[in-house]
Amino acid sequence: MPTFLTRYASPRSADPLAARLVPWFATLGALLLVAGLVVGLVLAPTDHQQGESYRILYVHVPAAWLAMVCYLAMAFWAAVGLVLNARLSFMMLRALAPSAALLAFLCLWTGALWGKPTWGTWWVWDARLTAVLLLFFLDLGILTLQAAIDDERRGDRAGALLALVGLVNLPVIHWSVQWWNTLHQGASISLGKAPTLAGPMLLGLLLCTAGLWLHVAATVLRRLRCILREREALDEAPVTRPAVSWRPQPVAESAA
């Protein structure tokens, strides 16, 4: 196995790495997200068919993509955890699950807000929408399983199994617009085909996606560090003593 993989498979090595990456990811993510929203909401032209309501795309599409990417990452860590019985993999799964659920919810929420002015309804039992709703329920199911089982190791394994089973839903989401006659529009951007979006629209979308991607990466790493602290506190001594304490420090005795 490559050395860099085994080096960071240990929680003690992962913690400092995460600590170094989080500020970069968070800062860069915020900057890109703000830039993307400025381009998308101010500079990008109005859509000739949907008017201004299309601008929901700048938050809906990144949330939808990242909800799927997060689930894919959860399934990856679940498989690694089950095969190699690596603690860090299960911790990554726990760190990803709340963000995946939040992104799936935001995808549904912003989709409903886009659906009302475009289709005339908040919700329709369309193949794409129903599959994303199922993704949200899968995320909630994984979170619930992990929280409901007192034995953390068993909770980890149960959540990992459900994450792997739910993987079958991802191709359904992706290809639902091709497999079924759905109300949801097809992909505007896909590999191997020229995008159907105008330049500034595409730029805003890519900036928002990159910004949200980095923000989610920072959030997941921050959550991973919390989990590392909580679990290390339960198992053994903390990974490292915090450099700064927020509790009042005793005043040093004067020399006299």
Add this chain to the structure above:
Amino acid sequence: MNLEFLSDWLAMGGHGRYVWGAVLAVLLALGIESALLTRRRRRALRDAVDALDAEAGA
């Protein structure tokens, strides 16, 4: 900035409540998630320090 332009921009061609509802919901959710994580991290650090102190005191 021209006030009329600002008002038109906020109205988003009559779809302002949908567009801003979506954008603000996402930003609010990300902000709340970050705040909850900060609180969780502080609690985890406090527990870690307590564990160290208890160990040192024992």
